Amino acid sequence: MSFVHLHVHTEYSLLDGACRIRDLPGIVKGMGQTACAITDHGVMYGAVDFYRACKAEDVKPIIGCEVYVTPQGRSRFDKVHEFDAESRHLVLLCENEEGYRNLSYLVSKGWTEGFYIKPRIDLELLRQHSGGLVALSACLAGEIPRRLRNGEYENAKNYALELADIFGPDHFYLELQDHGIRDQQIVNQGILRIHQETGLPMVCTNDAHYLRKEDAEAHDVLLCIQTGKTIDDENRMRYEPRNFYLRSEAEMAALFPADVYEDALENTARIAEMCDLEFTFGKYHLPEFQLPEGYDSFSYLKKLCDDGYRERYGDDEKYRDQLHYEQDMIEKMGFTDYFLIVSDFVNYARRAGIPVGPGRGSAAGSMVSYCLHITDIDPVKYNLYFERFLNPERVSMPDIDMDFGDTRRDEVFEYVRRKYGDDHVAHIVTFGTMAARNAIRDVGRVMNMPYADVDVIAKQVPAGPGALHITLDDALRLSKPLREQYETDEQVKKLIDTARALEGMPRHASTHAAGVVITKNPVVEYVPLSKNDDTVVCQYVMTTLEELGLLKMDFLGLRNLTVLDDAVKMVQERQPDFSLKDIPEDDRDTFEMISAGKTSGVFQMESTGMTGVCVGLKPQNIEDITAIIALYRPGPMDSIPRFIACKHNSSLIKYRHPSLEPILSVTYGCIVYQEQVIQIFQQLGGYSLGQADMVRRAISKKKAAQIQREKDAFIHGDRERKIAGCVANGIPEATAEAIYQEIYDFANYAFNKAHAVAYAVVAYQTAYFKCHFTKEYMAALLTSVLDNSDKVAGYINECKECGIDLLPPDINRSADRFTVEEGGIRFGLVAIKNIGRGFIQAVMRQREERPFASLNDFCQRMQGSDMNKRAVENLIRSGAFDSLGARRSQLIQVYEKVMDSVAAVRRDNVEGQMDFFSMAAGTQSSAEKETPLPDIPEFSVQELMLMEKATTGLYLSGHPMDQYRDAVHKLGAPTIGSILEDFSQEGGPTRFADGQRITICGVVSSSKTKTTKNNSLMAYVMVEDDTAAIELLCFSKVLDTCGAYLKENQAVVVRGKLSVRDEKSPQIMCDSAYLLSTVSGSIPPIQEAGEKLVQGETLFLKFPSLDHPSMRHMKLVFSMFPGTSQVKMVMADTRKVFATQVLLHRALIQEARETLGEENVVVK
Secondary structure, three states, rough: OOOOOOOOOOOOOOOOHHHHHHHOOHHHHHOOOOEEEEEOOOOOHHHHHHHHHHOOOOEEEEEEEEEEEEEOOOOOOOOOOHHHHHEEEEEEEEEHHHHHHHHHHHHHHHHHHOOOEEEEEEHHHHOOOOOEEEEEEOOOEHHHHHHHHOHHHHHHHHHHHHHHHHHHOEEEEEOOOOOOHHHHHHHHHHHHHHHHHHOOOOOOOOEEEEHHHHHHHHHHHHHHHHHHHOOOOOOOOOOOOOOOOOOOHHHHHHOOOHHHHHHOHHHHHHHHOOOOOOOOOOOOOOOOOOOOOOOOOOHHHHHHHHHHHOOOOOOOOOOHHHHHHHHHHHHHHHHHHHHHHHHHHHHHHEEEOOOOOOOOHHHHHHHHHHOOOOOOOOOOOOOOOOHHHHOOOOOOOOOEEEEOOOOOHHHHHHHHHHHHHHHHHHEEEEEOOOOOHHHHHHHHHHHHOOOOHHHHHHHHOOOOOOOOOOHHOOOOHOHHHHHHHHHHHHHHHHHHHHHHHHHHOEEEEEEEEEEEOOOOEEEEEEOOOEEEEEEEEEHHHHHHHOOOOOOEEEEEEEEEHHHHHHHHHHHHOOOOOHHHHHOOOOHHHHHHHHOOOOOOOOOOOOOOOHHHHHHHHHOOOOOHHHHHHHHOOOOOHHHHHHHHHHHOOOOHOOOOHHHHHHHHHHHOOOOOOHHHHHHHHHHHHOOOOHHHHHHHHHHHOOOOHHHHHHHHHHOEEEEOOOOOOOHHHHHHHHHHHHHHHHHHHHHHOOOHHHHHHHHHHHHHHHHHHHHHHHHOOOOOHHHHOOOHHHHHHHHHHHHHHHHOEOOOOOOOOOOOOOOEOOOOOEHHHHHOOOOOHHHHHHHHHHHHHOOOOOHHHHHHHHHOOOOHHHHHHHHHHHHOOOOOOOOOOHHHHHHHHHHHHHHHHHHHHHHHOOOOOHHHHHHOOOOOOOOOOOOOOOOOHHHHHHHHHHHHOOOOOOOHHHHHHHHHHOOOOOHHHHHHHHHHOOOOOOOOOOOOOOEEEEEEEEEEEEOOOOOOOEEEEEOOOOEEOOOOOOHHHHHHHHHHHOOOOOEEEEEEEEEOOOOOOOOEEEEEEEEEHOOOOOOOOOOOHHEEEEEEEEEEEEOOOOOOHHHHOOOOOOHHHOOOOEEEEEEEEEEEEEEEEOOEHHHHHHHHHHHHHHHHEHHH
């Protein structure tokens, strides 16, 4: 074997490379090649996956990267577009572990220091970190080929000698390529000459971007996805000629004959021989915990556990043995420091008042975790098992994920960074991939197929909870309509085949929402780093980092913990001794509230489906809530009816053997938890807990050979493993077989009880608060969802149902967040747009001295803070000054004058120009005098509501839909909130469906128009009622007939078809829209545009001025009536004339007359 591919771009050269790692080694091996390199652009994302895939095929993996280098004489810190916009390519390959560490360091510095358009390094960095690396001069974008193309032979030769000096003459190779590109012939001749004059070795490569010749078309589509182009766009990036694939040795030998290029081909194998890097998996690199003097890690762990045990269990010693067993197991497995590290940052969070969850995942089954205060779930009380968390039969890194209050989670991350050092802590990369439906949509766009056609095809791919990871092959097997189109329509076949070639490829890199790595040495010594926005991330995904033995933590932000914490603080204002820990766990009123289905705002329980289960089950304790959380998932959901029936009728509970009763009685005879499966194997079959957990894992992963072996052991025992078996324990063989079969059927669905209990506790706590401290809880809940207007609207409705008034913002009473008052919940100032927290804190400090008496008083006292006119205007418009007695209309007219006056006086004071005599005489300055308010009427109710909506995102003093409740009721239109909630259910919608015809009522809150590719107009219109908002897609035909009604703030009734796209909120494809005020019990039929057109060629309109509000309003109206009739617009103040084109529709003319007056509208 004498040829090896040393220049290969996998799918991790994002949207540029298409050599799939899973297929690459097999193809290389099939061509008789024994080694292969990975050289992605500027990243090492795929290095470990590639290494494993090659090892599995017995192909030698060569780890490398095609790095970006700054132009000669430029530093990686130089970022001037004129000189630094284009970087040069250089291929680096790892010879050994030193080379891997250096390459990781170089790639990392490219991202963290040198990033400018691309992640760049410079020659200085290369010189310092060249050990263990082999360098190739790269493709046409390399510095040497560039200079040769430009006729700079001597400069190219000098640069080659400089690189040879950096890497060593036997570690730097001049790279030859031939893809049929004319410039490559020039470069190759130049390289040959440099070789002859300097003796520097040559090597030939093929710049492989896809695997086989026939993959060129799919790769071309991938480039179009990257660049946002269509396949028929002439001016786009493309790889031509189409031979950037994995060429065979024979093809390479024909291109680079030995009589011309000497040993360029053999050198590929020599380089492969030089490169010998092995990754080590399963060896842990845990950071060392900084211990107090006089302790080693284990003795300190024991001390902390002993202290915690006394706090948790007092003088009760009966659980000590379990604690010692867990401690010894943790020490034996080498994870003592792990627990100390987690305990340290969790207890920091508790000391700092950061809300910490009671537990998450299997860690809640550990008594050590409980005694260290990592978790707050007693494993004894809930029958939880340590072995489910840390199994002595299978040594693997423990996985403790932590929930913190979402607004303060980052403080914990910062603490860890300070403690272990900035360079020892990093976030983790994750990749968005092209899933089946998205791949169809992406490829359809590139192929320039109509959106509607592609949408229909994409929606034939099964979706929903049961089809999360469905492939297009699965879809073709499962969806008959899709298969029929694929088999009968050539274009659809091409679309799906191309999408199949690309599906599953990474589309973009992002940052894992919660994952954090903490390392013993700087992170860069173990893994390369990159940057997503300003966040430094490891270039390997979470599972890879765990395989490499690095400590990975999940710091999750849980909104409900923040809500509980805020609610507790509000209660403590009245009851200083109140604590969340003191609430009873068996409060009857709380369980009655849950059983009545009043679960809006209750953690884990507010979806329609979950509420239904609560009403059916009528939970009486935390164990019942735990079971609901465990069962309400696709799969086990099917057993909920049986579970409910058994709870309410104990005669339906059947145990196959009496020994199952103590295990399954808590779940009414049903197997619900993984811990129950473990318990059955232990108590009936005689397994150890560790062995039992291994069987549970095997069954859930459907490992057939192991399942049969374990079935025999469960029934008859296994002497070698010291398993007694059911028969030896007095259980009949047939019964044991039936029990095993039931476990087998349900083990895949059984849930981790430790996690379910932890979340059930939070669910119960939120329910308790809603039941007993409703105002405080709802206020905290509203504060937590300020950025989600749909949720805010929903919770405001819940407040109304609970008889709680939402009090408007008040400059003298509102805090930054929603707060509780005797009359209800007071709106928080932070929810008003353009009002910063610093300004709000200054307002709150000022009014501690005395309340604000007037707008004048407010402006004087707040002068010098970061007060600005926009902030004051929004406070007025939102109603925050209403309580001071002035009308909003009056304040809007004078606020600028007041602020200017106050600012002028302050300026005079600073300049020392105040009149000494007027001061002595005690006369008032002009700012201290109250500005007189004009005697003008207040805005209309409708106008006040619109102001509130514009400044807070909410209607506060009412809702525009209030006056239409009877009309909506007569129409039988569902609320928008009920539609969205139905689609957000875990098990998918039950009441509504994609494609369903529907009628809704609401107010138009926004409208955006755009021109489609065929030059027709469409609009995205948001319509909201008092429960939620939904987007309408309105195409030109609808805009022609109904466009006039789709104005902002108009109440409309809309007919259309529900459209649901992956991971997007439902939309409505609008068929018609009418003013709600004109509809009485039924919807008028759709009228064709022709019946509504006005005779005439030109519309003449007269406006007061170009910046008059009527101009802006009519522009919006014009956008709803696209057409070709002329409009001439005359400005009364300047006599200037402006022109546009519209459809002369009666509704448009009527609107123009109402806006401008009859005399200013003429059609000729």
